[in-house]
Amino acid sequence: MDNQTAIARAQAHYARCIDDGPLDDWPLFFTEDCHYRITTADNYSRGLPAGVIWADTRGMLRDRVSALQEANIYEPHVYRHMLGLPAVLSESGGDVRSETPFVVMRVTGGGPTDVFATGRYVDRYHLADGRALLRERVVVCDSKEIDTLLALPL
Amino acid sequence: MDRLSGTVVGRAPDRSWPQSLSRVPYWVFQDEEVYRAEQDRIFHGPTWSYLCLEAELAEPGDFCATFIGEQPVLVTRDVDGEIYAFENRCAHRGALIAMADHGSAREFTCVYHAWTYNLQGDLTAVAFAEGVQGRGGMPAGFCMNDHGPRKLRIAVVHGLVFGTLSNDLPDIEEYLGEQILDRIDRVLGGRTPVVLGRFTQRLPNNWKLYAENVRDSYHASILHLFFTTFGINRLSQRGGIIVDRSGGHHVSYSAIDRTAVADTEYSQQNIRSESEYRLADPSILEGSSEVGDDVTLQILSVYPGFVLQQIQNSVAVRQILPRGTDDTVLNWTYLGFESDTEEQRLVRMKQSNLVGPAGYVSMEDGGIGGFGNAASPARRTSTRRSRWAARQRSRARAG
Numbered sequence: 001m002d003n004q005t006a007i008a009r010a011q012a013h014y015a016r017c018i019d020d021g022p023l024d025d026w027p028l029f030f031t032e033d034c035h036y037r038i039t040t041a042d043n044y045s046r047g048l049p050a051g052v053i054w055a056d057t058r059g060m061l062r063d064r065v066s067a068l069q070e071a072n073i074y075e076p077h078v079y080r081h082m083l084g085l086p087a088v089l090s091e092s093g094g095d096v097r098s099e100t101p102f103v104v105m106r107v108t109g110g111g112p113t114d115v116f117a118t119g120r121y122v123d124r125y126h127l128a129d130g131r132a133l134l135r136e137r138v139v140v141c142d143s144k145e146i147d148t149l150l151a152l153p154l
Numbered sequence: 155m156d157r158l159s160g161t162v163v164g165r166a167p168d169r170s171w172p173q174s175l176s177r178v179p180y181w182v183f184q185d186e187e188v189y190r191a192e193q194d195r196i197f198h199g200p201t202w203s204y205l206c207l208e209a210e211l212a213e214p215g216d217f218c219a220t221f222i223g224e225q226p227v228l229v230t231r232d233v234d235g236e237i238y239a240f241e242n243r244c245a246h247r248g249a250l251i252a253m254a255d256h257g258s259a260r261e262f263t264c265v266y267h268a269w270t271y272n273l274q275g276d277l278t279a280v281a282f283a284e285g286v287q288g289r290g291g292m293p294a295g296f297c298m299n300d301h302g303p304r305k306l307r308i309a310v311v312h313g314l315v316f317g318t319l320s321n322d323l324p325d326i327e328e329y330l331g332e333q334i335l336d337r338i339d340r341v342l343g344g345r346t347p348v349v350l351g352r353f354t355q356r357l358p359n360n361w362k363l364y365a366e367n368v369r370d371s372y373h374a375s376i377l378h379l380f381f382t383t384f385g386i387n388r389l390s391q392r393g394g395i396i397v398d399r400s401g402g403h404h405v406s407y408s409a410i411d412r413t414a415v416a417d418t419e420y421s422q423q424n425i426r427s428e429s430e431y432r433l434a435d436p437s438i439l440e441g442s443s444e445v446g447d448d449v450t451l452q453i454l455s456v457y458p459g460f461v462l463q464q465i466q467n468s469v470a471v472r473q474i475l476p477r478g479t480d481d482t483v484l485n486w487t488y489l490g491f492e493s494d495t496e497e498q499r500l501v502r503m504k505q506s507n508l509v510g511p512a513g514y515v516s517m518e519d520g521g522i523g524g525f526g527n528a529a530s531p532a533r534r535t536s537t538r539r540s541r542w543a544a545r546q547r548s549r550a551r552a553g
Contacts, residue, residue: 038512042255043351050351050488052512054503059435064507070431071383073518145354145483149520150512 001130003096007086010125010132011100015081018152023068026153027061030134031126034058038139038154041119052150064153074151077108079116081154086123094127095135104154106147117154118142183360189479196458197223197476200323202309202316202330204460204473205229207487209313209347211237215258215273219250221475222319223459227306228252228262229315232273237310239317240275241303251303277302311335312342314462314471330456331398337405337454340445341464346492350502355484355511355520361459361476364484367522368455368472371395371406380514384433391450402457409448438504441467465515467498468505486510 001009014029030036037051055061084101091097099120106116124136139154169181182188197203206218211231218229219242226242228251242251244264251262251271261278263270268281277298285291306317309326316326327335357364367373371393375382393408433439443449444467454462459474473485486509490502509516 039351040353043353048349048351049499049503050506051503052353052506052510054506056500056504057435057437059433060438060504060507062434063438066431066434067380067383067514071380072514073377073379074521144352145356146511147356148358148511149355149517151517 003091003125003127003132004086004088004098006127006130006132007088007096007098007100007123007125010134011083011086011121015083018154019079019081023065023152026065027058030058030061030137032058034061034134035136035138036061036134036153037137038141038150040141040144042144044122044138044140052146053153061153068151072151074149075109077106077152079152079154080105080107080113096125096127096132098123098125102154108148114147116147119154183362184479186479189360189476192476193223193225198225198319200318200320201458202318202323202326202456203458204456204471205239205306205308205315205317207313207347207349207471207489208237208310208315209349210256211315213258215260217252217257217259217262217273219252219255220473222306222317223476225319226250227317228275228303229308229317230259230273230275237308237315238274239306239308239315240271241306243303244269245277245301245303246280271302275303275305312338313347314338314342314460316456316460329400330403331400333396334398334403334405334454334456337396337407337452338462340447340449341452341454341462341469347469347489348492348494350488350490350506352488353486353510355486357482357484357520357522359480359482359522361474361482363522364474364482364519365455365459367519368453368461369404369406371453374515377518378515380508384431386433386439393451400457403455405452405454407449407452410450438507439466441501441505444498463509465508466505467501468509469502470509 010029014026017023017025017029034055034057036053036055038053039048039051043050053064055064082103082105086098086100089097089099099122101120102118103115104117105113107113119139119141122138122140123134125132126135141154169179169185172179203222205220205222205227206229210216210218211229214231214233214235216231220227220229227239228242229237229239231237243249244251244266246264246269247266249264249266251264252259253265259273261270261272268279269277270279272278280292280296280298282290283292283296304319306319307321309316311326311330323329330338380386391408392411393406396405398404449464450466452464461472461474463470463472469489471487471489473487475483475485477483488502488506488510490499494502508514511517511520
């Protein structure tokens with residue numbers, strides 16, 4: 001299986017995990033030492049490092065899931081991720097950099113389907129034994145604006 | 155039907171004020187005329203509004219496009235090193251003079267008809283001022299000095315740039331008062347801030363609901379359950395609230411109480427349970443005191459729409475901008491300092507998870523608008539719907 005296929009396969013399951021569950025599995029798409037953050041195109045192009053979500057271990061991702069399940073209060077909502085094909089930008093052994101465009105729709109409560117976010121994943125994958133794990137995922141949202149709140153990850 | 159139930163959008167039929175000082179009628183948050191009056195009397199009136207950080211105008215020519223209420227404002231640093239601010243509206247047809255949020259420029263040329271302004275907001279050139287082939291152009295008496303955007307008074311407090319359209323108010327030090335100044339100094343004094351990121355949260359509620367929420371420490375440990383769920387804080391922390399003499403600005407803070415005993419009030423209220431949940435990666439809590447005191451949280455507000463926040467080592471400024479009776483822009487700017495070590499910067503990054511639109515102890519505040527709207531059934535059908543609910547979930551759990 002080539003790298004692009006392996007990445008596309010991993011991402012299909014990643015989107016399904018967030019959209020349809022179980023969310024507890026979301027951290028398993030990452031390596032133990034990893035980087036995940038959600039930022040804006042403006043911050044990204046200016047090299048500003050903060051994120052609305054920022055994690056550098058799989059444990060921090062688990063904590064995000066636990067907080068959403070046990071602590072934080074928000075109106076129930078669901079996402080639908082629509083991912084484009086991953087563009088593989090560089091490959092060096094099992095270390096692969098890729099970018100993938102996304103659209104995420106959100107349905108909150110009994111409401112309509114809203115476009116919640118568009119952007120691209122800027123990724124670094126670790127590929128081994130035909131399986132792709134995220135070493136790094138920077139979620140670069142096109143807009144600097146987030147409607148109401150961001151609870152579920154992108 | 156209750157006359158305050160929101161069936162009338164726009165002017166409420168009866169704007170009578172309840173006799174009790176402890177009650178505020180819903181129409182204050184819903185009435186279009188009240189909203190318009192606020193723009194004139196509060197944001198264009200005798201108040202200082204936060205505009206941007208001095209750190210965002212580091213070099214001559216740097217500019218920042220911001221707002222006072224709904225009014226677009228351009229803040230610049232000119233070659234003389236001084237900061238200037240003026241309306242970001244061309245004097246000709248009212249188009250934006252600068253369209254980028256941040257940048258660097260030698261001058262500004264309106265894209266519409268190429269009227270040009272210097273960094274202080276003076277009109278310096280008008281396209282075809284002499285007409286074309288001897289015809290048209292500006293009248294003989296046209297004087298560029300008479301045509302320009304309104305200029306603002308500017309004040310800088312520990313790197314925070316404030317501006318006002320009013321000449322009818324005291325200087326910023328008197329406006330803030332000593333207690334507020336001291337607490338700004340506590341967080342920002344003697345340090346040069348560095349912008350770590352900017353995020354905008356769009357809130358589906360009246361701006362005053364957020365401004366009040368910032369000043370409401372009643373909700374903090376009840377609504378924001380992150381710290382208590384993971385057994386991180388004790389409600390026996392000591393703390394306090396300072397309200398300045400004008401009643402407009404405030405500071406709420408909490409500090410580690412080193413002599414604390416186990417709190418019983420909260421568990422008796424059954425609001426939270428002693429939790430078995432623990433963080434998988436507790437490094438998010440590995441902060442340290444930066445200024446040599448035990449204050450782990452300081453929320454400071456300046457009337458009308460500014461917040462300076464220190465939650466552990468997460469420092470941010472928030473700018474509250476009204477956009478409609480039930481539409482508010484909340485701009486977050488996350489800060490570090492030039493003097494930060496690599497370790498301190500890492501802690502700030504980790505603790506940025508606590509705040510902002512996805513913050514462990516702030517995401518709930520995005521939903522308070524639903525609380526306001528839920529009181530008003532008609533508003534629940536507006537395009538920016540209520541996003542609030544799920545409280546029952548936590549109630550059920552706590553019970």
